[in-house]
Amino acid sequence: MGLQDHDILLLDGATGTELDRRGVDVGMPLWSARAMIEAPEILESVHRAYLEAGAGAIITNTFRTHERSLAKAGLGDRAEELTNSAVQIARTARDSIAPQALVLGSVAPLEDCYTPDLAPEPEECRRAHGQLIRRLVEAGADLVLVETMCSAHESLAAVEAAVSEAADRWGICFCLKSDGPPGVLLDGTELADIVSALQGARFIGINCVAAPVLADQVRHLRCLVPEGLPIAAYGNVGHADEEGGWVCTDAIEPARYADHAMAWVEAGASIVGGCCGTTPATIEAIRSRINCQAE
Numbered sequence: 001m002g003l004q005d006h007d008i009l010l011l012d013g014a015t016g017t018e019l020d021r022r023g024v025d026v027g028m029p030l031w032s033a034r035a036m037i038e039a040p041e042i043l044e045s046v047h048r049a050y051l052e053a054g055a056g057a058i059i060t061n062t063f064r065t066h067e068r069s070l071a072k073a074g075l076g077d078r079a080e081e082l083t084n085s086a087v088q089i090a091r092t093a094r095d096s097i098a099p100q101a102l103v104l105g106s107v108a109p110l111e112d113c114y115t116p117d118l119a120p121e122p123e124e125c126r127r128a129h130g131q132l133i134r135r136l137v138e139a140g141a142d143l144v145l146v147e148t149m150c151s152a153h154e155s156l157a158a159v160e161a162a163v164s165e166a167a168d169r170w171g172i173c174f175c176l177k178s179d180g181p182p183g184v185l186l187d188g189t190e191l192a193d194i195v196s197a198l199q200g201a202r203f204i205g206i207n208c209v210a211a212p213v214l215a216d217q218v219r220h221l222r223c224l225v226p227e228g229l230p231i232a233a234y235g236n237v238g239h240a241d242e243e244g245g246w247v248c249t250d251a252i253e254p255a256r257y258a259d260h261a262m263a264w265v266e267a268g269a270s271i272v273g274g275c276c277g278t279t280p281a282t283i284e285a286i287r288s289r290i291n292c293q294a295e
C-alpha cells in the first residue's frame with residue numbers, strides 16, 4: 001500500500017487554494033465544500049492534475065464537510081451527501097489516472113484552523129469527527145487522514161473516533177508552532193506528551209507549517225516515534241504576518257519547495273506533499289526529484 005515499503009509516498013498539493021485559482025468560489029463558511037455543489041468537474045480536474053503530476057495519493061475535498069461546518073451555511077442536512085460525493089469524485093479521478101494511488105479521507109479541525117481555542121468540548125469533537133470518519137470509510141476512502149490538528153484534546157478525540165470507525169486505517173498530522181522549540185502544538189501542548197496516545201496510527205506527521213521550517217520539526221518528530229513508523233510532512237508556501245496578512249516564502253517556487261521536501265525526507269519523512277498554496281507544478285517538481293534520487 002506504499003506505506004510500509006522503503007519508497008517515498010508522494011501526496012498531492014492543496015485543493016482549496018487550487019480550486020480558488022481555477023475560479024471556484026471558496027468563500028466562507030463553505031470554503032472548498034462548495035466545489036461539490038457548484039463545480040464537481042473542476043474538483044475532479046484538480047485531483048487528476050495532481051495524479052498526472054505524479055502523486056501516489058490524493059486527499060478528499062472533505063476539509064469542510066462536517067455537519068457542524070455545513071450547518072453554518074444552512075446545509076447541515078447535506079453532510080453525508082457532500083462527503084460521499086467528495087470521495088466518489090476523488091475515486092473517479094484515481095481510477096482513471098492512477099488505479100494504484102490511494103484516496104485519503106481528510107478530517108480537519110471542527111473550527112478555524114490555527115485557532116485551538118475554538119475547538120469544541122471533547123465529547124462534541126468525538127461525535128462530530130466520528131460521524132465524518134464513518135462516512136469517509138463507508139464511501140470508500142482507503143485511509144483516513146486527520147490533519148492540521150492544533151489542539152491536543154481535539155486531536156485525541158479525533159484519534160479515538162478514528163480507532164473506533166476506521167480501525168487501523170488512519171494517520172494523523174499536526175500543525176505546530178513555527179517559532180520557539182520544535183514539536184509544540186498551536187495550543188502549547190508538546191507532541192512528546194501525546195505521541196503515546198496515538199497508538200495504531202499508520203503514520204504521524206506535520207502539515208500546514210511553512211515549508212522552510214519543516215525539516216527541523218520532522219527531525220524532532222523522528223526522535224519521538226518508533227523507527228518503523230512513517231512520518232508525513234507537507235508544508236505550505238508562506239506564513240501569516242502579525243497583521244493577519246500572508247507572507248510567501250521561497251517555497252512558492254516549485255523547485256525551491258522540492259528542495260525543502262527533499263530536506264524533510266533527509267530528516268526522516270517518507271510521506272511528503274503540499275499544503276496550502278501548493279499547485280500541481282509543486283508536486284511535479286517533487287516527483288522529478290524523487291525519481292532522480294531513485295536512479
Ligand SMILES: [Zn+2]
Pocket residue numbers: 207208236275276
Ligand atoms: Zn494548509
